[in-house]
Amino acid sequence: MSVLELVRLALSRIGSSRLRAALTMLGVIIGVASVVALVAVGQGATSGITARLEGLGTNLLTVTPGSSTEGFTRRAAGSATTLTVDDAKAISALDGIAAVEPEISTQQLVQAGTLNTTTNIVGTTADFMPVRAYTIWQGSFLTDASVNAGLRVAVLGSTTADDLGLDASSIGSQISIGGLPFQVVGILQAKGSAGPFSQDDQVLIPLATVQHYFVQGESVRSIGVSVADADQMDLAKAEIQSALEQRHGIAADGTDDFTIQDQAQLLSTVSAVTTTLTILLAGIASISLIVGGIGIMNIMLVSVRERTREIGIRKAIGARGRDVMAQFLIEALTLSLLGGLVGIVVGVAVSALIGALAGWGFVFNPITPFVAIVFSLAVGVIFGVWPARQAARLDPIVALRYE
Amino acid sequence: MSEPIVSLDRVWRVYDMGRLQVVALRDIDLRVAPGEFVAVVGPSGSGKSTLMHIVGCLDRPTSGEYRLAGTPVGTLDDDGLARFRSRTIGFVFQSYNLLARTTALDNVAAPLLYQGVSRRERLARARASLERLGLGDRLDHTPAELSGGQQQRVAIARALVTDPALILADEPTGNLASDQGAEVLALFKELHRAGRTIVLITHDHDVAAAADRQVHLRDGGIVERPLAA
Numbered sequence: 001m002s003v004l005e006l007v008r009l010a011l012s013r014i015g016s017s018r019l020r021a022a023l024t025m026l027g028v029i030i031g032v033a034s035v036v037a038l039v040a041v042g043q044g045a046t047s048g049i050t051a052r053l054e055g056l057g058t059n060l061l062t063v064t065p066g067s068s069t070e071g072f073t074r075r076a077a078g079s080a081t082t083l084t085v086d087d088a089k090a091i092s093a094l095d096g097i098a099a100v101e102p103e104i105s106t107q108q109l110v111q112a113g114t115l116n117t118t119t120n121i122v123g124t125t126a127d128f129m130p131v132r133a134y135t136i137w138q139g140s141f142l143t144d145a146s147v148n149a150g151l152r153v154a155v156l157g158s159t160t161a162d163d164l165g166l167d168a169s170s171i172g173s174q175i176s177i178g179g180l181p182f183q184v185v186g187i188l189q190a191k192g193s194a195g196p197f198s199q200d201d202q203v204l205i206p207l208a209t210v211q212h213y214f215v216q217g218e219s220v221r222s223i224g225v226s227v228a229d230a231d232q233m234d235l236a237k238a239e240i241q242s243a244l245e246q247r248h249g250i251a252a253d254g255t256d257d258f259t260i261q262d263q264a265q266l267l268s269t270v271s272a273v274t275t276t277l278t279i280l281l282a283g284i285a286s287i288s289l290i291v292g293g294i295g296i297m298n299i300m301l302v303s304v305r306e307r308t309r310e311i312g313i314r315k316a317i318g319a320r321g322r323d324v325m326a327q328f329l330i331e332a333l334t335l336s337l338l339g340g341l342v343g344i345v346v347g348v349a350v351s352a353l354i355g356a357l358a359g360w361g362f363v364f365n366p367i368t369p370f371v372a373i374v375f376s377l378a379v380g381v382i383f384g385v386w387p388a389r390q391a392a393r394l395d396p397i398v399a400l401r402y403e
Numbered sequence: 404m405s406e407p408i409v410s411l412d413r414v415w416r417v418y419d420m421g422r423l424q425v426v427a428l429r430d431i432d433l434r435v436a437p438g439e440f441v442a443v444v445g446p447s448g449s450g451k452s453t454l455m456h457i458v459g460c461l462d463r464p465t466s467g468e469y470r471l472a473g474t475p476v477g478t479l480d481d482d483g484l485a486r487f488r489s490r491t492i493g494f495v496f497q498s499y500n501l502l503a504r505t506t507a508l509d510n511v512a513a514p515l516l517y518q519g520v521s522r523r524e525r526l527a528r529a530r531a532s533l534e535r536l537g538l539g540d541r542l543d544h545t546p547a548e549l550s551g552g553q554q555q556r557v558a559i560a561r562a563l564v565t566d567p568a569l570i571l572a573d574e575p576t577g578n579l580a581s582d583q584g585a586e587v588l589a590l591f592k593e594l595h596r597a598g599r600t601i602v603l604i605t606h607d608h609d610v611a612a613a614a615d616r617q618v619h620l621r622d623g624g625i626v627e628r629p630l631a632a
Binding site for chain 2: 005016309310312313314315316317318319320321322323396397400
């Protein structure tokens with residue numbers, strides 16, 4: 001008796017009691033759908049964050065001031081003002097460094113015509129573009145000449161330009177930053193990021209200009225360093241560390257007043273966190289899969305009892321114990337497999353919807369449905385075997401007498 | 404004379420109920436030759452059902468030997484018994500025992516499923532079997548849509564579809580109105596004329612009268628002559 005015949009038998013049985021079959025499958029549908037959706041959402045979030053981090057620039061090291069200590073109170077990291085423009089210059093003199101850009105930032109009101117927005121004003125150098133991996137959309141970026149001269153020129157992030165109603169024709173026009181007139185020289189290509197880390201909502205102006213008009217002093221918020229060779233990241237990191245320790249008069253075993261972060265470190269931390277979360281969520285969801293399997297077992301046990309007479313008849317006309325067992329097992333498997341397939345469709349639809357709403361797009365991983373199918377088959381086997389054995393063991397004489 | 408289809412030699416069936424042992428069959432010797440139509444008659448409690456289960460390979464004797472179509476049934480395991488049963492015996496039950504919510508055609512085709520016959524051939528043979536019994540226009544009816552007599556004829560069609568060596572009928576007219584019962588009985592006579600070997604079990608002497616030979620059962624043993632009715 002072939003599996004095909006048994007599947008045909010199971011399908012006609014399921015077809016003759018559709019409502020019951022649908023309710024039986026519901027547990028597996030919900031279980032598989034939630035596993036598929038949660039895994040897809042987890043992966044979508046991971047890839048969204050990863051793409052955003054990669055968009056920050058390749059071969060990037062970021063040096064930030066360490067926490068400052070005032071009396072005995074240690075303040076938050078980044079609160080110190082220990083990094084200076086001269087530190088940036090010292091770093092750029094090291095071997096294997098492609099570009100260095102110090103940044104100072106301040107929040108200012110920006111006005112263009114009747115529109116205005118309050119945003120991040122970043123004072124930087126011409127190396128900002130290569131280090132942070134931006135490209136220019138219209139006009140040009142800051143030049144060494146304009147940076148050195150401390151001109152009042154500005155390059156706008158794409159979101160900021162939109163907010164101010166500026167487009168390609170606005171290159172060369174005047175805007176006001178913190179009440180001072182600036183000339184727009186360029187608009188950046190959007191990086192397509194969203195949320196609190198927006199990299200497109202900022203205005204870039206020469207470092208010296210920020211120092212002159214808005215923030216006094218030599219200290220910088222961060223120094224972005226582009227390493228020439230991605231394989232030399234660790235070496236470059238060590239070089240920068242020892243150079244800065246020397247400049248800041250810190251012993252090699254002392255506590256540094258700065259932090260060097262590299263992208264790979266950040267990426268691995270983020271992906272470790274999101275992977276853990278994904279596994280946790282999928283684990284919770286798989287509990288509903290088990291509950292769904294118990295639902296199938298319950299219905300199959302009831303079904304074996306209800307169909308005692310059918311089993312007796314089948315045995316009398318020649319079915320062996322294993323034929324009856326196979327019939328009931330295939331029926332349980334068909335139920336769980338159909339439930340699994342519907343669950344995958346529902347899960348993919350839900351995760352596509354969530355991905356669209358959250359803005360990270362939909363990541364379809366073909367492994368997930370495959371695993372879901374294997375899992376729902378396993379549920380069918382685990383929870384179908386016992387009822388099937390009950391059916392197979394029935395004595396045909398007793399089963400035929402059963403009313 | 405050729406070998407008998409049914410051959411029981413000193414067959415006992417004892418049910419072990421803990422301390423109590425109940426003898427259902429005692430020392431049964433019975434031979435049914437090919438082409439014979441034998442009725443086993445007896446009141447309820449006489450061991451008819453037990454005998455039918457043993458002849459039908461649904462149960463095994465406690466002692467004694469049973470050979471069906473030359474095969475010693477005692478040597479077969481449960482699966483072997485099931486397989487042998489499906490090839491050798493066609494059952495007709497008192498309560499028809501058709502699969503509910505299944506068409507007449509699929510009911511008749513079901514035994515062939517367990518013999519590994521292809522679907523196409525199963526359906527063709529089931530259709531032919533139903534047509535021989537005058538049910539050609541009832542192929543797609545489920546048991547609930549058929550009269551008692553029609554259901555019993557579907558059951559007979561199912562018994563015949565495997566071309567078995569023995570037709571074993573247990574009170575086949577017991578649930579039927581007298582006219583339909585007579586029709587079914589006429590069918591058995593016709594099958595007998597066509598050369599089928601039939602064992603019919605009944606408590607009804609009028610039904611038993613349709614057979615060539617009657618075997619009377621009383622208290623688990625075969626008796627020469629029935630007690631006066």
